[in-house]
Amino acid sequence: MNWDETTDDADAERLVGASTDREEQAVEAALRPKDLGEFIGQEKVREQLDLVLRAARARGATADHVLLSGAPGLGKTTLSMIIAAEMEAPIRITSGPAIQHAGDLAAILSSLQEGEVLFLDEIHRMSRPAEEMLYMAMEDFRVDVIVGKGPGATAIPLELPPFTLVGATTRAGLLPPPLRDRFGFTAHMEFYEPAELERVIHRSAHLLDVEIDTDGAGEIAGRSRGTPRIANRLLRRVRDYAQVKADGVIDQDIARAALAVYEVDSRGLDRLDRGVLEALLKLFGGGPVGLSTLAVAVGEERETVEEVAEPFLVREGLLARTPRGRVATPAAWAHLGLTPPRSSTGGNGQGDLFGA
Numbered sequence: 001m002n003w004d005e006t007t008d009d010a011d012a013e014r015l016v017g018a019s020t021d022r023e024e025q026a027v028e029a030a031l032r033p034k035d036l037g038e039f040i041g042q043e044k045v046r047e048q049l050d051l052v053l054r055a056a057r058a059r060g061a062t063a064d065h066v067l068l069s070g071a072p073g074l075g076k077t078t079l080s081m082i083i084a085a086e087m088e089a090p091i092r093i094t095s096g097p098a099i100q101h102a103g104d105l106a107a108i109l110s111s112l113q114e115g116e117v118l119f120l121d122e123i124h125r126m127s128r129p130a131e132e133m134l135y136m137a138m139e140d141f142r143v144d145v146i147v148g149k150g151p152g153a154t155a156i157p158l159e160l161p162p163f164t165l166v167g168a169t170t171r172a173g174l175l176p177p178p179l180r181d182r183f184g185f186t187a188h189m190e191f192y193e194p195a196e197l198e199r200v201i202h203r204s205a206h207l208l209d210v211e212i213d214t215d216g217a218g219e220i221a222g223r224s225r226g227t228p229r230i231a232n233r234l235l236r237r238v239r240d241y242a243q244v245k246a247d248g249v250i251d252q253d254i255a256r257a258a259l260a261v262y263e264v265d266s267r268g269l270d271r272l273d274r275g276v277l278e279a280l281l282k283l284f285g286g287g288p289v290g291l292s293t294l295a296v297a298v299g300e301e302r303e304t305v306e307e308v309a310e311p312f313l314v315r316e317g318l319l320a321r322t323p324r325g326r327v328a329t330p331a332a333w334a335h336l337g338l339t340p341p342r343s344s345t346g347g348n349g350q351g352d353l354f355g356a
């Protein structure tokens with residue numbers, strides 16, 4: 001099982017309930033910012049990228065290759081499309097998993113038009129032979145296509161038109177340095193502040209023709225885990241609730257009631273997150289406990305707990321990964337309204353980890 005697919009699907013489905021991929025993609029496309037002016041937040045990335053693109057346009061040149069890293073839903077695909085729009089160039093979209101042979105990549109590269117943007121999502125999941133072909137393509141705009149097998153095989157040089165590769169990855173650490181070094185501009189996408197997500201929500205509500213007040217947007221933003229994709233999904237679920245249960249207008253009360261139905265709590269924890277924390281606190285006294293044991297206790301796969309629930313719980317300061325296993329922090333006990341048991345080590349039994 002590849003955790004990336006599971007992460008993205010599980011992440012998307014579990015947070016706000018399952019929905020048809022096609023519907024999600026259509027709405028995501030409709031809400032996607034079309035230029036840097038509409039792209040909210042990521043100030044540093046936008047400023048740097050704007051310089052790269054304006055300088056390339058001024059020189060009448062193709063933009064340098066760009067690497068975008070960051071967690072799912074933070075805007076990497078959006079930025080790749082904005083790069084193509086700002087360069088007034090076509091964009092070709094593919095992904096690492098779709099390119100398993102060097103021939104697949106050669107076919108794509110040889111069909112690119114001059115100046116075209118090639119967006120390679122999940123670039124860390126490309127096969128090694130394809131990756132090595134990319135090195136020469138990025139640097140010399142040339143690939144050697146091997147024809148035949150064994151001693152009779154010959155390499156046919158294939159000249160490529162200048163193009164811009166935009167690579168996206170949620171696992172920058174998995175990229176080999178020779179590949180990473182060939183990008184002229186690399187940017188790491190940070191999680192968004194609640195105020196930025198409020199702006200995303202107001203913008204999306206306007207596009208969806210949904211009436212929402214500041215408090216309603218604030219309530220949704222505070223539970224969107226710093227992620228625009230999640231903010232948009234929660235907005236649509238709250239819109240459904242407001243439409244069915246009220247007069248369609250979203251205020252703080254409606255947002256709170258709707259998010260209670262979807263079991264997204266005040267900090268953005270969903271059912272899975274709370275299941276992990278509750279097991280850790282109620283079954284294992286706050287830990288330390290091994291990942292496998294914790295996963296069995298919540299009835300989930302190890303990878304689901306480790307890659308889907310834990311990054312957020314760790315980022316929120318509710319769970320710590322220690323050499324002795326997973327441990328709940330004092331904030332976790334407080335968040336679930338539970339009192340840590342007294343124990344011989346004093347405090348919640350994890351005194352030596354977080355102070356008695």
Ligand SMILES: Nc1ncnc2c1ncn2[C@@H]1O[C@H](COP(=O)(O)OP(=O)(O)OP(=O)(O)O)[C@@H](O)[C@H]1O
Nearest residue numbers: 028031032039040072073074075076077078228229
């Ligand atoms: N800065 C932003 N301003 C407004 N909306 C945004 C921003 N970034 C992302 N979004 C919204 O969030 C949605 C998801 O963004 P996007 O698909 O670009 O994320 P991603 O990082 O490529 O995710 P993944 O890694 O899963 O492919 C987009 O449809 C867009 O509407």
